[in-house]
Amino acid sequence: MDDIDAWVWWLIGAAGLGIALVVTAMPELGMLALGAVAGAVTAGLGGGVVLQVVVFAVVSVALIAVVRPIAARHRTQRPQLATGIDALKGKHAVVLERVDGSGGRIKLNGEVWSARALDGGQAYEVGQEVDVVDIEGATAIVM
Template sequence: MLEWINEFGWIIWLTVFLLLAVAEMLTLNLYFILMSVGALAALVAYLFHGALWLQIVIFCVVALATTVLIRPVALAHLRKGPVDQLSNVDRLIGHNAVVLEAVSTTGGLVKIGGDVWTARIRTGADIPVGAPVEVSAIDGATAIINLPGAHKPTGTATTTA
């Protein structure tokens, strides 16, 4: 058995590499791909006629080192986005809308882009159907609206839940 492992070690390490790469594609957590780097290092050790124990040690050391040293940096880089990046709801603030159902302080409906939203005004007289309005804030799933130019957008959405 040991002779077979020594003779076909490259197949074993290549298979381990491919299985770990496939596992990474299924999980996307950066553990398996870094372990697969260890399998590639062990494959290189095999190609340079390293002993089986050395191949296993190289696999373990490289897999551990890449997981400890590379994974945190890679995750920080992958999760980093622009500082001023707005969420999909925050992007609606400042957009124009059309009133579909009269809007008061208790509720109503507006169309923002192609979507129908519940809406309300903070204070003032009801806004009639068909009136152009501007989104000044988002409160949960409700657009807070004003007549155009009546309120400068705040830039952030809030939730009441």
């Protein structure tokens, strides 16, 4: 074991952390693996064991301190581009068949949708423009 250079051990450690990252899907292990690669580079450049461990610790902690908050922020943000039903909410539609609390038909984004009024007592006549408030199944709720 004395004939294997220290940088090889660091790379073996980085590979082990990389495998653990893939198996567990814990991004922190990837950051530790990058710290191990930095330790390998330090060993390859002739740094002592203490310097290698310090570089490993500093790089790993720095990556965790910087990357984790950014990842957490991205995880909680809603997508900026609305898709699916979320993209239809707030759109304008034209009434094709009288829409009231029990139903009707509208033309929304070039498609014919069944619709009903948000307020059951309200009715919208043919040709009138309405706003889509929500989508419930295949029915647009309009006002």
